[in-house]
Structures are given as C-alpha cells and as structure tokens.
Amino acid sequence: MKDLNNKVAVVTGAGSGIGRSLAKSLAARGCRLALSDVNEAGLAETAASLGGAEVKTYRLDVSDRDAIYAHAAQVRKEFGQVNLIINNAGVALSATVREMTDADFKWVMDIDFWGVAHGTRAFLPYLIESGDGHVVNISSVFGLIGVPKQSAYNAAKFAVRGFTESLRQEMKLENQPVQVSCVHPGGIRTNIANAARMGKSENAEAQRKGFDKLAMTTPDKAAGIIVKGILKNESRILVGPDAWGIDAINRLLGSAYQPLVERFSRKNLYI
Numbered sequence: 001m002k003d004l005n006n007k008v009a010v011v012t013g014a015g016s017g018i019g020r021s022l023a024k025s026l027a028a029r030g031c032r033l034a035l036s037d038v039n040e041a042g043l044a045e046t047a048a049s050l051g052g053a054e055v056k057t058y059r060l061d062v063s064d065r066d067a068i069y070a071h072a073a074q075v076r077k078e079f080g081q082v083n084l085i086i087n088n089a090g091v092a093l094s095a096t097v098r099e100m101t102d103a104d105f106k107w108v109m110d111i112d113f114w115g116v117a118h119g120t121r122a123f124l125p126y127l128i129e130s131g132d133g134h135v136v137n138i139s140s141v142f143g144l145i146g147v148p149k150q151s152a153y154n155a156a157k158f159a160v161r162g163f164t165e166s167l168r169q170e171m172k173l174e175n176q177p178v179q180v181s182c183v184h185p186g187g188i189r190t191n192i193a194n195a196a197r198m199g200k201s202e203n204a205e206a207q208r209k210g211f212d213k214l215a216m217t218t219p220d221k222a223a224g225i226i227v228k229g230i231l232k233n234e235s236r237i238l239v240g241p242d243a244w245g246i247d248a249i250n251r252l253l254g255s256a257y258q259p260l261v262e263r264f265s266r267k268n269l270y271i
C-alpha cells in the first residue's frame with residue numbers, strides 16, 4: 001500500500017491512546033474510517049476530532065468472536081471494500097504468575113491475543129478481495145522480551161507476534177495482495193496503565209507512576225511511526241527509542257538479556 005488516500009481503514013480500540021491517534025493520522029492521509037471500541041464516549045470524542053473525514057463508529061468488544069465477524073461483514077457492506085485492519089484494542093495486567101487469577105489471565109488473552117487473531121481472520125477475505133490490503137497487529141516490546149509481572153501480557157503479545165509473522169510469510173507464499181506488519185511499541189503515554197488490572201499485592205499507584213515515568217513517546221508520535229511503517233511495508237515496526245534499545249539488547253544478548261531485566265526489576269518492581 002503506497003498511498004492511503006480513499007482507502008478504507010478499520011481501527012479497533014480507537015476510543016483512546018494509540019488507536020485515537022492512528023485515526024487522526026489516517027484521516028489526515030485521506031482514509032475512510034471504521035472505528036470501534038467498547039468505550040463509546042471515547043469513540044465519539046475520537047470521531048469528533050477528525051474534522052471532515054468520512055468516519056463510522058461501532059461498539060465492538062474484540063473478545064467477542066462472533067461480534068468481530070459480524071462487524072467485518074457490516075464494514076464491508078457499508079464501505080464497499082476494506083483495505084486496512086489495525087488490531088489495536090488492548091488491556092494490561094500487572095501480577096505475578098503465582099498471584100494472578102484465572103479470570104484476569106483469560107481477560108488479557110481474550111482481548112490481547114484472541115481479539116487480534118479473530119480480527120485478522122474475520123477481515124482477511126475482504127482485504128484479499130480489495131486487491132490492496134494490509135494487516136497491522138499491535139504487539140509490544142513485551143512481545144520481544146519477557147519481564148516479571150507481565151506473564152499474561154507477555155504470552156498474548158508473543159502470540160500476536162508469532163501469529164502475525166507466520167501470516168506475513170503465508171501471504172507472500174500464496175502471492176496474496178495483502179501486506180502484514182507487527183508493531184512493537186515501547187512505553188507510550190496513554191491510558192493503558194490507568195485501565196490495567198493489578199494483582200492483590202500490587203501498589204497500583206506506584207505501578208502507574210512508574211509507567212508514566214518510563215513512557216517516553218506520545219500517542220501522536222507513535223501513530224506517525226506506525227503509519228510510516230505501513231507505507232514502507234515494514235514487517236516489524238518498532239515504536240520509540242526504548243523499543244529500538246530493547247530490540248537491540250535482545251538481538252545482541254539472546255536469552256542472556258534476562259539477568260539485565262532481573263537487575264532492573266529488583267530496583268523498580270520488587271521493592
């Protein structure tokens with residue numbers, strides 16, 4: 001996809017953060033937008049910020065498989081085509097493996113992994129049909145390295161990465177007209193930590209303050225990097241200097257990155 005003008009773009013989780021900024025950036029490049037979220041008030045705010053762009057909003061819970069398939073069919077019908085799906089909706093959980101509940105673990109996997117997998121599979125036939133399609137799945141730097149208290153999120157985001165990289169190769173082997181990108185943001189200043197669930201023994205306030213300190217990149221900047229990556233058909237889109245640093249450490253050290261994370265966590269997460 002060399003040009004986004006008049007392309008139909010679908011963004012999940014568009015009521016806040018990166019999703020909202022992606023909507024703004026895509027609108028500025030002439031996309032026709034199908035935006036969804038569970039947060040209808042946030043979605044309405046996003047839509048109101050888009051000026052004259054063609055935009056429709058939908059209440060969609062990405063953890064509901066049948067609702068995603070119905071949404072994909074509805075968007076195809078209402079817009080006549082679909083070119084781009086950005087599976088962005090996501091949530092976070094801070095809890096150790098020993099402490100997290102099954103319900104919280106499932107909540108993360110249902111939204112952060114299954115939401116992405118169903119979103120991809122539901123829209124793929126329409127992207128192929130369009131003759132110029134692109135799947136963009138939002139993983140994380142936590143899809144590159146494992147860290148304490150993020151096992152559920154790590155599991156979901158590593159799964160998104162494996163699923164997405166496999167799909168990219170399949171699309172090429174089948175000569176399908178669909179590009180595929182996996183996005184790995186570092187810390188982005190959004191609402192994700194405020195909306196996160198925490199294990200019982202977590203100090204939620206300290207966790208959130210810690211996140212705010214580490215989140216270096218604004219959502220608008222993140223969206224700009226993602227949209228440029230889409231236009232350059234990058235397979236892996238790294239967002240923010242911290243993402244580039246973590247990717248480099250991972251490549252240089254292999255699994256030996258783990259003692260570094262332990263040292264950092266002892267200071268920052270386990271006091």
Ligand SMILES: NC(=O)c1ccc[n+]([C@@H]2O[C@H](COP(=O)([O-])OP(=O)(O)OC[C@H]3O[C@@H](n4cnc5c(N)ncnc54)[C@H](O)[C@@H]3O)[C@@H](O)[C@H]2O)c1
Nearest residue numbers: 013015016017018038061062089090140187188190191192
């Ligand atoms: N902020 C970061 O530091 C960061 C880093 C790496 C990856 N990410 C990923 O970026 C994506 C966007 O997150 P963000 O930082 O903009 O967070 P955010 O909380 O600001 O926005 C996430 C949006 O997803 C929506 N959402 C939550 N559950 C949903 C569901 N079941 N169905 C539909 N929508 C739902 C929320 O209502 C919200 O509008 C997520 O996948 C997140 O994991 C964020």
